[in-house]
Amino acid sequence: MIKKINKLIKSFTLNELRIGLKITVKELVNKKITVQFPEERTPISSRFRGLHALRRYPNGEERCIACKLCEAVCPANAITIESEMRDDGTRRTTQYDIDLFKCIFCGFCEESCPVDAIVETQIFDYVFESRKGSIMTKERLLEVGSQNEKVINQTKLEDAKYK
Amino acid sequence: MTDIEIDINGNIVTAKAGEMLIVVTDRENISVPRFCYHKKLSVVSSCRICLVDVEGAIKPQPACSTPVVQGMKVQTQNVKTKNSQKSVMEFLLINHPLDCPICDQGGECELQDLAVEYGSDVSSFSEGKRIVTDSDIGVLIQTDMTRCIHCTRCVRFGVEIAGIMEMGGTGRGENLKIEPFLEQGIQSELSGNMIDICPVGALTSKPFKYELRSWQMNSISSIARHDLVGSNLFVQSYKGKVKRVVSADNDLVNEIWISDRDRFSYESLTHENRLLKPQIKVQGRWNQVSWEVALDYAIKGLNSHILKHQKADQLGGLVSNTATMEEFYLFKKILTEIGCDNIDYRLNVKNLDNTILLDSNIKLDALEKIDYALIIGTNIRLEQPMINHRLRKATKKGADIDVLNVMVFDFNYSLHTENIIAPNKIAFILAGVLKSIMINDGQELPDYLIAIDVDEIAKNIAYKMLNSDSSVIILGEHIINNVDASTIANLVAKIAKSANSRTLNLSITGNTIAANLVGCVPQNSGMNVNTMLASDMRGFILLDIYPQYNFHHLGAAIKAFEKDDTFVISLNSFKDDIVVGYSDVILPIASIYETSGTHLNINNDMQSYTAAVKAPNEVKPAWKVLKVMADLLELPGFNYEDSTQVLAEISYQSHVIHNHDIKDNLTSYHNGISVIWQNSPYSIDAVLRHSETLQETKIGQMNNAYMNQTSAKTLKVSVGDKYLGVLVIITDTVADDCVFINANQTTNIYGQV
Numbered sequence: 001m002i003k004k005i006n007k008l009i010k011s012f013t014l015n016e017l018r019i020g021l022k023i024t025v026k027e028l029v030n031k032k033i034t035v036q037f038p039e040e041r042t043p044i045s046s047r048f049r050g051l052h053a054l055r056r057y058p059n060g061e062e063r064c065i066a067c068k069l070c071e072a073v074c075p076a077n078a079i080t081i082e083s084e085m086r087d088d089g090t091r092r093t094t095q096y097d098i099d100l101f102k103c104i105f106c107g108f109c110e111e112s113c114p115v116d117a118i119v120e121t122q123i124f125d126y127v128f129e130s131r132k133g134s135i136m137t138k139e140r141l142l143e144v145g146s147q148n149e150k151v152i153n154q155t156k157l158e159d160a161k162y163k
Numbered sequence: 164m165t166d167i168e169i170d171i172n173g174n175i176v177t178a179k180a181g182e183m184l185i186v187v188t189d190r191e192n193i194s195v196p197r198f199c200y201h202k203k204l205s206v207v208s209s210c211r212i213c214l215v216d217v218e219g220a221i222k223p224q225p226a227c228s229t230p231v232v233q234g235m236k237v238q239t240q241n242v243k244t245k246n247s248q249k250s251v252m253e254f255l256l257i258n259h260p261l262d263c264p265i266c267d268q269g270g271e272c273e274l275q276d277l278a279v280e281y282g283s284d285v286s287s288f289s290e291g292k293r294i295v296t297d298s299d300i301g302v303l304i305q306t307d308m309t310r311c312i313h314c315t316r317c318v319r320f321g322v323e324i325a326g327i328m329e330m331g332g333t334g335r336g337e338n339l340k341i342e343p344f345l346e347q348g349i350q351s352e353l354s355g356n357m358i359d360i361c362p363v364g365a366l367t368s369k370p371f372k373y374e375l376r377s378w379q380m381n382s383i384s385s386i387a388r389h390d391l392v393g394s395n396l397f398v399q400s401y402k403g404k405v406k407r408v409v410s411a412d413n414d415l416v417n418e419i420w421i422s423d424r425d426r427f428s429y430e431s432l433t434h435e436n437r438l439l440k441p442q443i444k445v446q447g448r449w450n451q452v453s454w455e456v457a458l459d460y461a462i463k464g465l466n467s468h469i470l471k472h473q474k475a476d477q478l479g480g481l482v483s484n485t486a487t488m489e490e491f492y493l494f495k496k497i498l499t500e501i502g503c504d505n506i507d508y509r510l511n512v513k514n515l516d517n518t519i520l521l522d523s524n525i526k527l528d529a530l531e532k533i534d535y536a537l538i539i540g541t542n543i544r545l546e547q548p549m550i551n552h553r554l555r556k557a558t559k560k561g562a563d564i565d566v567l568n569v570m571v572f573d574f575n576y577s578l579h580t581e582n583i584i585a586p587n588k589i590a591f592i593l594a595g596v597l598k599s600i601m602i603n604d605g606q607e608l609p610d611y612l613i614a615i616d617v618d619e620i621a622k623n624i625a626y627k628m629l630n631s632d633s634s635v636i637i638l639g640e641h642i643i644n645n646v647d648a649s650t651i652a653n654l655v656a657k658i659a660k661s662a663n664s665r666t667l668n669l670s671i672t673g674n675t676i677a678a679n680l681v682g683c684v685p686q687n688s689g690m691n692v693n694t695m696l697a698s699d700m701r702g703f704i705l706l707d708i709y710p711q712y713n714f715h716h717l718g719a720a721i722k723a724f725e726k727d728d729t730f731v732i733s734l735n736s737f738k739d740d741i742v743v744g745y746s747d748v749i750l751p752i753a754s755i756y757e758t759s760g761t762h763l764n765i766n767n768d769m770q771s772y773t774a775a776v777k778a779p780n781e782v783k784p785a786w787k788v789l790k791v792m793a794d795l796l797e798l799p800g801f802n803y804e805d806s807t808q809v810l811a812e813i814s815y816q817s818h819v820i821h822n823h824d825i826k827d828n829l830t831s832y833h834n835g836i837s838v839i840w841q842n843s844p845y846s847i848d849a850v851l852r853h854s855e856t857l858q859e860t861k862i863g864q865m866n867n868a869y870m871n872q873t874s875a876k877t878l879k880v881s882v883g884d885k886y887l888g889v890l891v892i893i894t895d896t897v898a899d900d901c902v903f904i905n906a907n908q909t910t911n912i913y914g915q916v
Contacts, residue, residue, distance in 0.1 A: 067264030068376045083373055091265045091373040114264045 044122045046155040049107045051123040052098050052136060053145035053152060055116060062142065063117035066093040070109035070118050078102035079109060096138040100128075121148050122155065169235040178231045185213055185226040188239065195239055196248060196277050198255075198362045199314035200227035203419055204323055210314050211251045212277065216243040223247040245281070252281040257288045258337075259363070260309050267305070268364030270377040274312065295340055300329075301348030302859045303355055303423060305372050311341050311365040317357045324420065325351040326555055326575025341365070350861055352548040352844070355426040359410055359419075370430060370856045371407050383775040384411055386762045387425035388485065388755050389851060390672055392527065392549040393764035394421045398429070398756050398775035405429040405756050405776055415528055415766065422548040424845055424857060429756065431853035432776075436738045438751035439780035449743070454781065458788075461732045461748040462795045465501075468701045468730040475502035479695040482508045482683055482706040483713055484673035485848045486785065487760025488769070489809040491674075492681040493789040493801075494706055500798040504689025505700075508678040510713045510720075513644040515691045519652040525635050525665040526766045531556040535631035536564045537624060539589065539651070540670075541639020542572040545844040545862060547669050550637075550765075551575070565624055567592060569641060569839055570869055570903050571896035579627070582620050585898040586837040590647035593654040594829055595621025596628065600661045603629055611829050628662040637667045640841065641903075644715065646833040667765070673848060677763035681813055696723045702730040706785060707752065709739050709849055712842060712908075721745060734785055737849050751782045755850055758784035759806045771810065836874055836900050838887070843907040852908035866890065866907045871897045878902070 010016070035042050055063050066083030082095040098109075109118045121144065128134050136144075145152065167180045171193055178187040183206065188195045198210035206227050214223035218236035223243060238244055256278060263269045295308040313332065318341060321329045329349050333340050343349065349357075357366050380399040387394040394417035399407040408429050410421040441457030442449050452460075469478045480498045482491060491508070498506050512518055525533075530553035543551045555576045558564060563579035569586055584592055595617040601608055603625065617625075628634055636655050642648055652668075659666045671679075678684075685691045690698065696719040703724060714720040724731050724745035733746040736754040743749070752758075757778040761771045778784065786806050793801040803809050845851050845863040857863045868889040875881060875893050884891045886902065888910050897903055 065265050066373065067269070068379070069264065072376070072378060083375070085373045 038125065046122075046158040048122045048124070048155075049105045049110075049120040051100075051121050051126055051144060052103075052109070052141055053119055053121050053148060054096065054138065054141040055119060055145045055149065055152060056142065062092070063115045064093055064096065065115055065117070066091050067114060069112040069114065073108045073112040075106060075108065076102045076104050078104075093138060096141060098136045098141065099134060100136060101134045116156065119145075119152055119156065121152055123148070167231065167233040169231050169233070169237065171237045172239055180232065181230050183227055184215065184217075184224075184229045184231055184235075184237065187231055188226060193239055195226045196273075196280075197227060198273060198312060199316060201316055201319075201360055204316060204319045204360075207315060207319070210255070210312065212248055212255070214244065214247040214251065215239050216241055216247075248277075249281045249283070252277060253283065253286065253288075255312050256282055256286065258293050258309075259312060260292065262310075265373075266307070266310065266364035267367040267372060268310075268361075268377075272364060273362040293337060298342050298346070299348065300343050301350075301354070301369075301861075302856050303369055303427060304349060304358060305367045305369040306365060307367070308341060308365055310363050312363055313339055313341060314362055315341070316360045316362065317341065317366060320357055320360055321351070324356070324552065324555075325353045327351055329354075330357075348861070352423055352545055352862060353420055353552065355423045356410065356420045368407060370427060375401050375406055380406055381775075383773065385756060385772040385775055386770045387417075387421060388674060388762055389424050389428060389848060390422070390547055390549065391669065391676065391765045392417060392547070393762045393768065393770050394425050394549060395770075396421055396425060400756075400776045403776050403779075405432050415526070416764065416768065416770075417549055418552075420549070420552065423860070423862075424548075424851055424854075427857050428850050428854045430856055431737075431850045432754055432756065432779075434737070434853040434855070436853060437754075437779065437782070438735055438738050438749065439782060441751060441781065442749045444747050454783070457748055457750060458791060458795055461750070461792065464730045464732070464747055465702060465796070468728070470501065472701075474701055476504070476689075477699070477701040478503040478505065479690070479700050479703045480506040480706075481510060481692060481695070481703065481708055482506070482678065483510065483708050483848070484508055484671070484675040484678055485707050485850070486674060486678070487758065487806070488674065488677035488681060488763060488813065489760050489786045489806045490706065490789065491678045491683045492809055492813050493786055493793070494704075495681060495683050495686075496800075497789060497793050497796070497798065498704070499686055500793070500800075501796060504686040505691075505695050506683055506689065507685060507692035507695070508675065508683045510692055510708070511643065511715045512692075513715045514648075515693055517646070517649045519638060519642060519648050519668065519670045521638055521652045521656055521666055521668040521670075523666060523668045523765050525667050527553055527764075529633075529665075530554060530635065530667070531560070533557050533631075533633050533635050534562045535627050535634035536562060537567070537628070537634070537636045538564060539567045539593075539636065539638050539655070540569070540641035540645070541637065542568075542641075542841075543637070543639060543669070544573060544575055546640060546672075546841075550667070550669065563627060565627060567620075569898045569901045570894075580620070580623060583896065583898045584620075585900045586641075586645050586839065587647070587833045587835075587900060589642070589645065590650045590654060591615065591829065591832070592618070592621050592624075593651060593658065596625045597654055597658050597661065599625035600629060600658060604661060606661070615829060625662075628658065628664060631662075631664070634662065634664040635667055636664055637669055639669045640672070641839050643670050644839070646837065650829070674762050676765070676767070677761065680763060693719075696720050699726075700729055703732070705731065705733045705735075705746075707735060707849065708733070709735070709737075709742065711741055712846070712849075712852070734788060735849075736782075737853055750788055751780075752785040752788060753778035753782055757782070758786065760786070761806075761810055769810075771807070834900075836877060836902060838902045838904060840887075840904045840906065843905045846906065846908045858908065863907060865905045866910055867892045868902055868904045869894055869897045870902045871895050871899065873899060874902060 068081050071079040071081045078099045080097045083093050086092040110120050165180050166177050168175050176191050196212045198212050208225040208228040213226040215226045216238040217224045297306045297308050317330045329343050331344050358368050380401045382397045382399045385398045395411040395413040397409050397411050408426050412419050440451045443457050443460045482494050558576040565579050566581045567584050594615045598612045598615050599617050710720040731746045732748045733742050734750045734752045756775040759773045761769050790801050843865040845857045868886040868891050880886050880891050882893050889904050
């Protein structure tokens with residue numbers, strides 16, 4: 001009986017509406033946590049493993065020496081490398097492909113690299129416009145690297161002390 | 164040596180007294196690391212990595228130079244051993260660069276493996292590392308001497324195996340450098356083995372440089388096909404292309420070494436001159452067509468030119484000695500099935516009534532146990548490097564070697580006597596030897612020997628033959644077209660019989676023994692090669708033939724093939740203008756390592772191999788092409804699914820070796836200048852001719868006509884002139900009345916003499 005009366009009172013005084021609105025009003029004045037992607041971005045850990053990049057030395061020379069350790073360590077067989085002796089006698093790649101459909105973003109390639117050439121950047125929002133687009137060629141990887149060298153350098157420095 | 168028992172890691176093992184400890188541990192599969200120790204080289208114990216704990220000795224002992232004694236107790240795994248090996252590793256790594264990622268040895272490096280096992284993560288050495296300048300040692304071997312750990316395996320290889328001390332250590336301590344003494348590059352015909360024995364990346368393969376890592380390749384065991392030895396090797400391929408060849412271990416054949424031509428000939432497989440598609444010539448124009456069309460055209464041509472007219476006796480089948488045993492067999496089977504008896508492989512013989520018919524009856528490993536050898540007519544070091552290596556081992560054990568050659572060649576061991584004899588006099592020397600031996604034995608002399616003068620050379624040889632317990636007579640390639648070839652071969656056989664010696668016939672090469680075994684020679688009353696070339700033939704089937712290099716009668720051969728009404732089916736691996744000029748159908752066939760087959764070597768070992776890589780493009784193995792041709796000709800008995808079924812069918816059917824009578828006219832010399840035409844060692848078959856790096860070596864560049872002053876005067880040539888298209892060199896080291904020509908692939912007027 002009493003239960004029924006209580007329910008009637010709550011219904012007529014719009015109690016549940018008030019509870020709901022309380023949260024609404026609270027959130028109305030609180031600081032917002034929604035990020036307006038892509039205009040705004042959430043912070044990313046320096047260990048984030050996103051799109052790959054091939055780096056260059058400050059003098060413009062590519063770092064990769066075609067040791068093929070990343071190719072050997074890759075658990076998904078996503079990396080294909082062909083190498084040769086460049087005219088100046090150094091060991092260089094002629095082909096360096098990463099198939100992003102195969103890649104599982106484990107980061108082993110980066111860990112195995114003796115010259116910090118292949119790295120995983122913080123970029124995660126990319127699209128392929130064709131099926132072939134999933135294969136990151138050497139040129140595209142170097143392009144990613146040179147465009148983001150500053151950030152890459154920064155994040156690697158941040159993480160260096162934990163390695 | 165008596166058997167003793169020693170204790171290794173608590174297990175009792177049997178050993179022979181005086182053996183080195185590392186030999187025992189190797190036999191028992193107990194791992195002891197090593198850098199400087201190599202089972203085929205002398206022991207120097209300079210690297211010290213094989214230190215093991217021997218009970219009773221205060222300090223750990225090097226296993227490679229510690230002889231075992233009864234009751235010895237050895238620990239190869241305890242703390243003392245590990246600690247000492249670890250310390251040695253640290254010292255070795257002081258000056259070794261950490262460039263494993265760009266080092267071609269990476270992944271198959273003994274130092275790298277041990278560094279993973281023993282090397283500390285952090286070095287206590289913070290001073291600068293030393294850097295050694297590299298020397299260019301030729302086109303085959305890449306040096307990176309900063310990586311060298313001074314094990315001196317390459318130096319000992321040069322001294323003990325190759326026979327030329329080309330690498331050596333200069334300086335001492337920190338300044339010790341391993342480098343060639345002379346700035347002419349490595350000249351040895353076995354130099355590639357240094358790549359295999361170098362435990363680090365100081366010596367690596369130059370053609371293979373920076374191409375692949377060792378773990379990327381498939382390794383398939385195979386057989387080398389450029390000589391009579393059939394060295395065992397591993398063919399390493401990547402994505403269907405042969406990338407490297409390394410030696411395999413077989414003490415009965417090649418021990419652990421292979422010659423440079425076996426190691427680097429793989430390069431030709433990707434040569435731009437490979438034939439990739441079947442071609443037919445219709446109304447004078449070449450068309451690339453499919454296999455069906457090409458084979459159909461070939462069969463129609465055979466039918467219309469030959470079979471329809473019942474003229475199988477006007478069809479000729481010629482095969483080069485590079486084919487596999489199965490190919491020889493199928494080739495012969497097809498021709499005999501269609502009623503053609505004209506088959507031959509002896510393309511480079513001038514006169515087939517005057518051929519060398521001599522059995523080899525000595526095994527390769529027995530060669531190093533001989534105490535006397537007579538070498539006749541061969542530059543054996545370059546022409547048969549692996550056999551020469553066995554002889555070299557024999558000389559190191561004290562064997563004496565006499566040579567009868569037409570000019571002075573480089574030997575890498577000292578000879579008892581080196582006799583430079585004019586080609587037309589060799590038979591007389593041998594007759595003198597035989598006479599001398601027979602007189603000594605009190606035998607009755609046959610007529611032809613009575614008038615023979617026995618000179619000093621013959622007496623000496625006869626003396627050595629009679630006083631030897633185990634001797635061998637080696638007959639080489641330079642005799643093939645000697646005016647007295649068959650006489651020489653018969654004399655050799657007779658001398659061997661009377662002096663209880665053995666014979667080794669090196670006048671043949673490639674897979675000739677197999678060709679002989681399956682009987683790729685004129686059947687019944689069929690024509691031999693030279694008769695075929697001289698008669699009016701209606702058609703030819705040619706297997707892997709490049710006339711300008713293969714034939715003695717080159718001009719006659721090309722003329723015979725070129726005739727308008729002659730239908731020529733060529734099976735080749737490489738493009739060739741002359742082949743294109745005379746053929747009506749060219750079928751592309753697989754080259755070495757691309758086909759399965761069998762090689763028959765001088766030991767009579769049938770060594771079968773499988774294809775290491777698939778033939779490129781539309782190229783097919785020759786045995787398959789021959790099988791399909793037989794099917795299209797509707798011949799019975801060609802239901803083979805793979806080449807092993809062909810092999811199973813082959814039975815021994817060597818053609819009868821009939822001895823030629825020794826000519827009675829041994830009293831008079833054949834007058835005139837003899838020309839000995841020899842393809843240079845890296846130009847003996849199409850595969851080698853297309854191996855670009857080998858062609859760049861000193862041996863590959865050999866292209867000279869050697870003669871002495873008198874011959875030059877008679878022939879009216881002087882230095883700088885060309886004789887038969889080859890540059891003349893006048894030297895007194897050549898016998899009278901003789902021109903010796905070493906022609907490489909740039910000169911192709913083979914046998915116009």
